[in-house]
Amino acid sequence: MSIGEQTTPAPRRLAARAGETTAENPWPVRLLSSKIDEYIARMSPLWVEGQIVQLNRRPGASLAFLTLRDTAADMSLPVAVQSRVLAAMPTPVQEGAHVVVHAKPTFWPKRGSLQLQADELRPVGVGELLARIEHLKRVLAAEGLFDAGRKLPLPFLPRRAGLICGRESKAEHDVVVNAHARWPALHFEIREVAVQGARAVPEVLAALRELDADPEVEVIVIARGGGAVEDLLPFSNEALVRAAAACRTPIVSAIGHETDNPLLDLVADYRASTPTDAAKRIVPDVAEQRRGLAQSRQRIRQAIAGRLAAERRGLDHLRSRPVVANPHALITVRAEEVARLRTAARQAVRWRTERAAGDLRATHAQLRALSPAATLARGYAVLRDGRGHVVQSSDGVEPGQRLEALLGSGRLDVEVVAAAAQQLPPADVGAL
Template sequence: MTDAPPPTSAGPGSPLPARALDTTAERPWPVRLLSAKIADYIDKMSPVWIEGQVVQLNRRPGAGMAFLTLRDTDADVSLPVAMYAKVLAGQTTPLAEGAHVVVHAKPTFWKGRGSFQMQADEVRALGLGDLLARIEHLKSILAAEGLFAAERKRPLPFLPRVVGLVCGRESKAEHDVVVNARARWPEVRFEIREVAVQGTAAVPQVSAAIAELDAREDVEVIVVARGGGAVEDLLPFSNETLVRAAAACRTPLVSAIGHETDSPLLDLVADFRASTPTDAAKRIVPDVAEERLRLRQARERMQRAVRGRLDREQHGLDAIRSRPVLAEPGSMIERRSDDVEQLARHGRSAFSAALLRAGAEVDRLRAQVRALSPASVLERGYAVVQVADGSVLRDAAQVASGDALRVRLTDGEVAATVD
C-alpha cells in the first residue's frame, strides 16, 4: 500500500503545479510531494535479476534484516540491497564479501529519508563452475573475433629503455619483476602503476593503468603482474572489459598473472605470457652478463677467424715465394734463353738442310729438262725444218717443189727451197 496523496496546495487558494515542469521558484513542490511522486514511480518498476559482487555485508539479527552493497564487476557502480534475514539464511553456501551473486530484487524508495535501495527476495551465489563456464563462453567469443590470433602478437623489444609495470601495491610481484630485471640490466627504468589486482576495483584500475602506460611515448613494453592466487582471485583478469583493454593496447604487453597452471584470458590476448613475474623479468630485458659474455665470445671467434685467414694467406705467400722461379727469377729467363738458342740452331739446321734438298732437286730437274730439251738434240747436229706456216716438217709429202723452208740449227737458222 502507498500512503495517502499529499495535499495539492501550499495554502488556501494556492494550488500546486501538477507537473514538475510547471514548478517555479514562486510555486515549488514541497519535499513530501516530490518524495511521494518518486516513490509512486519507482513502485511501478518490475522486479529484476541483477548480477554483481558483494562488497559489504551487514547482518542485523535484531531487526531481522540484512544489508549488502552489490557492485558491478566491470565498473565503479554499486547499489544498496536489503533483504530479510530468512532470505540470507536460506543460502546453502554462507554468503560472504567478495562473492559473485545474482539477486532477484525490486527497486524501493523510502520517502521518510529519501533513500533508494533494492529489496531482494532471492539470492543465488554463482559457484566456481558457473564462473568458469562464463569464462569459457567469453573465451570462445573473443577467439572468434581473432583477439587471440598469433598474427596479432607483437615481438618484445630487445632492450627497452622504459618498462611499464602494473601490479599490486607493495606486492611481491613488483619486487620480483623490478629486482630481477635490474639484476639483468641495471640501466632499465620502470614506470610503476600500483593498483588493485583483485576484487571489484581490479578491472577498472588495471584497465586504466594499461591505457595510461600505453599513451606514453617512452614506455616500450608493459608488464601486468600478480603473484598467482586462487581461481576466484584471478577472475578480474578474465573480465571482458580488461581483456579488451589489453587487446587495444598498442605497446607490447606481457602477462605475468599467475603460476604455470593458471590461465586467465589476459594470458591469451597478451603478446607474451610469462609463467611468473620472475619469468617476465627475464623476458623483457636481456642479461647484461650473458650479453657481454656473448660479445666476448663473438669477438674471440672473429679474432680467431681473422688470424686463421691471415695465417693461411701467409702460408700461401710463403709457398709461392719459395718456388725457384720467384727465389731466382733470372733462372727462368736463362732457361728460356737456352731454349730459344737451341730452337734457333735447330731452325737454322733445318733451313739449311731444306735448302740443300731443294738445290739438289732443282739440279735433278734441270738435268731432266736439259735431257729432254730440243736444244740438246740440235747441239748434237740435228736440225728442225719448218714450212712457211711455222709447223715442223715431218713428211716430204707435205711440201712441193719450190716451197720455202726454214731450217733451225743449234746456232742460228738458214732458208732453203725445195727442188
C-alpha cells in the same frame, strides 16, 4: 471590495510534464520526488548480478545492508535484505562473493536515495563462472583477439618497463628483483592496484591505460600470484581483455601459476608462467650477454687471424713466382723482342726505300727520254706563231711573219723569209 478585505493569490498551475517546466514555472522538490517514486514503483522485481563489496549485519537486526558492485565497471547499488534470507543460504555470505539478487527497486523520497529490497540471494558457483569464461573465450577467439599474427614482439632491451601488481605483493618483488639481477639499468614504472575483488578490474584498467599512454614505457607486465579460481576472475573480465588487446605497448601476462590460464594470458603478447619468468623475458641476462660478447670478440679475433694467415700464404705464393722473384726478367725478355722487331722494321724500311729509289730513277730516266726537252736538247727547235700555236707546216706561215723558236736552252725571234713546202727524205725522218 472594501479597503479592509485581503485578496488570496491564485495557486500557480504547475507543468504537467518535466519537459514543460521553465525557470519561471519549476517543479518543487516534493513533486519531482513523488514522480520518481511513482516511476520506480511501477518497476517489476528483477534479478541483478554483482559482487558484494560491503556487508553490514547487526546482531538481532531484522535487516542487513550490503553494497552490490558491478564486476566490470565502477558502479554500485545499496541493497537491503532480510537477515533470515542471509541465514537461509547454504554457505555464509562474505564480502567479495559473486551473487545474483532478486530485488525490487525502491526510492526513498525524503532523502532522495535509491535502494534495492532483496528477497532472495544466490551465490554464483565456480562451475557457472567457468562456463561463462569459456563462452567468452569462444567469442573473443572468433573475433581474432587471440591470433598470433596480432601479437607484438617484445623489445630486446627496454629502458623502462611498466609493472601492474598488487600492493606490496610477492609478485612485484619477484619481477623487480629478478629483472634488476639480470639487467640493473632497467627502470620500472610500478602501479600497485587491487588484483582481486570488485575494485580489481577498474583499477587494473586505469593502470593499463595510463602505462600504455606513456611513450617511455616499452613493455608492460601484469603480475599476480596464484589463487583460487574466484580470485583470478578479474583477469578474465571482457573489458580488461579487450583493453589489453587494444594496447600499443607489448604486454606480458604473469597471472598465477603455470597451470592457471585466465583469458588475459591468451590475449597478451607473451604469456609468462610465473612473475619470475616474466622478469627473465623482458630483459636479457647481463652476465650472459657479456659472455656472448666475449665469445663474439674471440670469434672475430680468430676470423681476422685466419684471414691474415691466408693473405700471408697468398703473398708467399706470389713471391715464389719467377716474375715476382726477378721482376726485371719479364722486362728484359720484352726489351729483346722490341729490339728484334725494331731492327727488322728498320731493314724492311731501308729495303723498301732503296727499291723505291731505284724505281724512281728508272721512271725519271724514262720520263727524260720521252720529254720534248730531250729532243730540243739534241738541237731541234719548236716554232710558235704570235698566238702561241706551234707551226707544223710551212703552209701555215707567210714571208715576213715573225715567229718564236724554242730551243733546248733559251728562245729566239725569227722572221720568215720564204715559205715553201718540202717533203723530207725518208732517211732524214728516220734520223729523227
